[in-house]
Amino acid sequence: MRDSVRQLKQKVTEIKSISYETEQALIRVVFVSFITLYLLVNHSSYEPVLLCLIYLCFGFLMLYNILQNPQKNEKRQWTAMVMDITATSLEQMISGAMAGVFIGIYLWLIIGYGLRYGTKFFKGCYVFSLIGFSLTLYLNPYWNQHQHLAYGFLLTLLLIPPHALRLLVSLEKATKEAGQASEAKTNFLSNISHEMRTPLNGIIGASELMAQTKLDHKQSELLNMVGASASSLKKLINDVLDISKIEKGKVELEDITFYMPDLIQRLQLMFQIEVERKQLWLRFHLDPLVERHYTGSMHHLEQVLTNLIANAIKFTQHGGVDVVVSVIQSHAETSKLSFRIRDTGIGIKNDALPLIFDSFTQADSSITRRYGGTGLGTSIAKQLIEVMGGKINVTSQENVGTTFVVSLPLAHAAAPAKPATNEINLDNASNVVPLSSHTKFRKKIRVLIADDNVVNRLILNETLQRMHCVVKAVDNGDAALDALEHHQFDLMILDYNMPEMNGLEVFNIHHALPDSKPLRTVILTADATKTTQDRCLRAGVYQVLTKPVVSRQIQSLIEAIASTIETEQVAPVRRQKSKPETAEQAAASTPILSTPQDEIIVDSRAPNSPMRGIKPASADAEKISSITPVxxxxxxxxxxxxxxxxxxxxxxxxxxxxxxxxxxxxxxxxxxxxxxxxxxxxxxxxxxxxxxxxxxxxxxxxxxxxxxxxxxxxxxxxxxxxxxxxxxxxxxxxxxxxxxxxxxxxxxxxxx
Incomplete structure (x- = not known):
């Protein structure tokens, strides 16, 4: 395939080869040790025992060499193979009547080397084994006295390996074809998924837009059918792609720090409209011990709970769904949590329960016809939970309800505090700035913008012009250097990730020129990592702005420059260190669901509070806490x-x-x-x-x-x-x- 893919496959092959060598070296040491003990007990001559002891030393040396130099070494593999056959042949030559014990070792070596290292080693081991055994036929008197037995063994050694080789080649071919088919399927899904979803999303969007126009009753009904069918089809496509990815082992677990009550709130908000439409309850019961930060694969956990809750709501017509989150076991660094999803729906028949986690399976065909779906939701949930190290179980009673129980270990995490940084993080900044607040400076600030993205340039240009700046915008680093050569600027705003020459390179080249004057430079980047920020600041950049760029931040920047530009020439200005957030401030910013002694019940039907009803489980509890939607x-x-x-x-x-x-x-x-x-x-x-x-x-x-x-x-x-x-x-x-x-x-x- 492509070079990068070939390199990856070669690396994987080398790792497998190394593990095979280690395994083989360990087997060699153990096997030779048993042979030595066998000869000590059953053989009167010391020569075979001495040979085994010498070869045992070789086995230990080979194991030591592999552990010290674990990289793939084909010469070492050939050396080990020749030594294995030589030792086997020598033992046959000097063991007399006990030589027959070693006949099976030849076949074991041939097949073992072939399966581990491929057909090349299979053929090599086969030839060396024939040579070794042929020599023993003439050098061991026992075989001269039992020629029929000797030639019978030789015939076995001649015929069995070629047949095994044919099977091995067929197996390798089938494995290769299966791998190619799997790769083709993966590539097909990756290519086609976007192409399938894009027009489908267009259908959904167009139907929503059409719904806002004037339609008669019949047209509205038909349009609703189009929208519902398109949304259902999109869900089915997503499920099929998800299960394909899981089955191919392509699920990558995350280590994300998250606050469990925030996750619960997102789930509640997600299903709020649906349960209100069906006039059901959806209640979340939280053990107070759960209210903390955890580290784990948050998105996969949310996907599992979403699937299970969606199923519970779908199959429930009266009553509602309860989600109970509690701690089963708690240790210093980890906790084992239980997520219990209990509904009052149609339930599952006893004979269908063992099939509930099978892919593309539902309790019976009538359920598929009535409720729809692929039957993948529970299968995806089970496989994801098992990948994360947890378990999922189900109990059900027909016409009474179903309960899914997920148990999952999660690592504890400290509440994240905002890092002290020079970077202006604009994600949470206010978006609206009154235009009347823009300062009219006595001197218009001259600004150079370099950004390869037309949308970014358009927004920045409009923002700065509203602030009465003189703006020149270019779309690459070379054009920025040309502009700097022919014009004077008070400020340079550069995108970090422009093609050919990035923003930091433009800054470094400009400041390296002998006639260049110091120029305040701002780097715009979507990469909020500390590494990128530090790289820019160490180079002498005036400021690093994380996108999106909000006009209030640009206004503050322009005002800071304008306040000094009238009294001094443009020069590098010392950066203001942002004040670190104290522990008390960080703690104050963390949302708290309830008092420690209370359990939280989130009822989607309760009229008040953003969570539509968060109340203590205890009867005498008075305090109700709220959650800010996230x-x-x-x-x-x-x-x-x-x-x-x-x-x-x-x-x-x-x-x-x-x-x-x-x-x-x-x-x-x-x-x-x-x-x-x-x-x-x-x-x-x-x-x-x-x-x-x-x-x-x-x-x-x-x-x-x-x-x-x-x-x-x-x-x-x-x-x-x-x-x-x-x-x-x-x-x-x-x-x-x-x-x-x-x-x-x-x-x-x-x-x-």
């Missing part, structure tokens, strides 16, 4: 409003959305190709661009997902396909919402 919308309406104010018109946002969709469609296709090719350098570049562009548009979930691609390397070859798919899925949904928002803007403009 879910992020795909499209931030506040950010869209801010961009509209920034551009001064709805036409500006309309143009911005169009530019974003056009550029991101191309970018995502290129990202998909780079992911399939395992071209991690290109993946990093494209993911960085997507993260920054999305952040500037206020599409924070898409930006965060894209950033996760930045940390991948060749070791993550099995992960990249799934992570790219998650980015593609998120973009499809975001794209539909952007198109819907753009259509609303067009509708408003047409009615003016």
């Amino acid at each position: 879910t992020e919308p795909l499209l931030d309406d506040d950010r869209m409003t801010h961009l509209q104010k920034l551009g001064g018109s709805e036409a500006f946002v309309h143009k911005l959305i169009t530019e974003f969709i056009e550029s991101t469609d191309d970018l995502l296709r290129a990202l998909g190709t780079a992911s399939l090719d395992l071209n991690f350098e290109q993946v990093h570049k494209l993911a960085h661009e997507l993260a920054g562009e999305s952040a500037n548009m206020g599409l924070i979930p898409l930006s965060k997902l894209s950033r996760r691609l930045l940390g991948l390397s060749m070791q993550d070859a099995q992960t990249i396909s799934g992570l790219y798919q998650a980015v593609a899925d998120c973009y499809e949904e975001t794209r539909a919402q952007l198109q819907q928002y753009r259509s609303k803007l067009s509708s408003k403009r047409s009615h003016k």
Whole structure:
């Protein structure tokens, strides 16, 4: 296939070869030790015993060499094979009547070397074994006296290995073909999934837009059918792709620190509308000991609980669903948690219970016809939980209800505190700045922008012009250096991840020129890692801004420059160290669900509080705590409003959305190709661009997902396909919402 894939496969093959060598060396030592003991007990001559002892020393030396030099060494493998056959043949020559004991060793060696190292070693061992045994026929008097037996053994040694070789070649061929078929299937799914989901998402988006137009009753019914069918089809496609990825062992576990009550709240908000529509209850019961931070594969756990709760709601027509989260075992560093999902639904027949976790299986065909689905939800849940080291069980009674119990060990984690940093993190900054607050400076600030992304340039240019700056915008590093050569600037804003020449390289080249003047430089990056930040700050960059760039932060930056530019020439300014957050501040920012002595019950039908009812389980409890919602919308309406104010018109946002969709469609296709090719350098570049562009548009979930691609390397070859798919899925949904928002803007403009 491609060079990177071949290198990965070669590395895996070498690792397997090393483990085979170690295994073989251990077997050699153990086996020769038993042979030595056997000869000590049953043989009067000392020569065979002495030979075994000498060869036992060789076995220990070989094992030591493998442990000291574990890399693949084909010469060592050939040496071991020749020595094994030589020792076996010598033992036959000097053992007299006991020589027959060693006949089976030849066959064992031939097949063993063939299975471990391939047909080349099989053939070599076969030839050496024939030579060795042929010599013993003439040198051992026992075989001269029993020629019929000798030639019978020789015939066995001649005929059995070729037959075994034919089977081995067939096995290798079948294995190779199966691997190629599996690889083709994986590539097909990776390629086709995006192509399938994109038009499907278009159908969903178009039906939603059409629903906002004037329709008669019949048209509304037909449109609802289209939307429901499309959404159902998308869910089925997602399930099939998920189970395929799990079966291929491509599930990569995460180590994410998360707060368990936040996870529970997201689940409650996710199903709130559905349970209200069906007039069911959905109650979450939390053991107070659960209310802490954990480290684990949070997204997989959330996926499992989502599947199980969705199933419970789907198969329940009256009553409701209870989710009980408790601690089974607690240790200093870990806890074993129990997640119990209990419904009052139709239940499962006893004879169908053993099949409930099988793929593409439901209790009976009538359930599939009535409720739909692929029968993959519980299978996906079971396999994910087992990968995470947990267990899942089910009990059910027909027409009474079903209970799924998930037990999962999770590591404890400290509540994360915000790091002290020079970086301005804009993810949580306020998006709206009154335009009247922009300062009119006595001297217009001259700003150079260099960013290869048209959307980023458009937003920055508009932001700075509203602040009465003189702006020159270019799309690459070379153009930035040309502009610096012919014009004077007070500030340079550079994108970190431009092609050919990145922002930091532009900064370094400019400051290395003999006639260049010091120039305040700001680096924009979607990579929020400390490594990137430190690299820029050590080089002398004035400030590092994490995308999205919010106008209030740009305004503060311009004001800081304007306050000094009238009294001094532009020079590097010392950076202000951000004040570290104290432990008390960090603790104060952590949401608390309830008092320690109380259990929390989240009832989706309760009218008050963001969680629709969080109350103590104990009867005498009085205090009810609330949770601030933490879910992020795909499209931030506040950010869209801010961009509209920034551009001064709805036409500006309309143009911005169009530019974003056009550029991101191309970018995502290129990202998909780079992911399939395992071209991690290109993946990093494209993911960085997507993260920054999305952040500037206020599409924070898409930006965060894209950033996760930045940390991948060749070791993550099995992960990249799934992570790219998650980015593609998120973009499809975001794209539909952007198109819907753009259509609303067009509708408003047409009615003016």
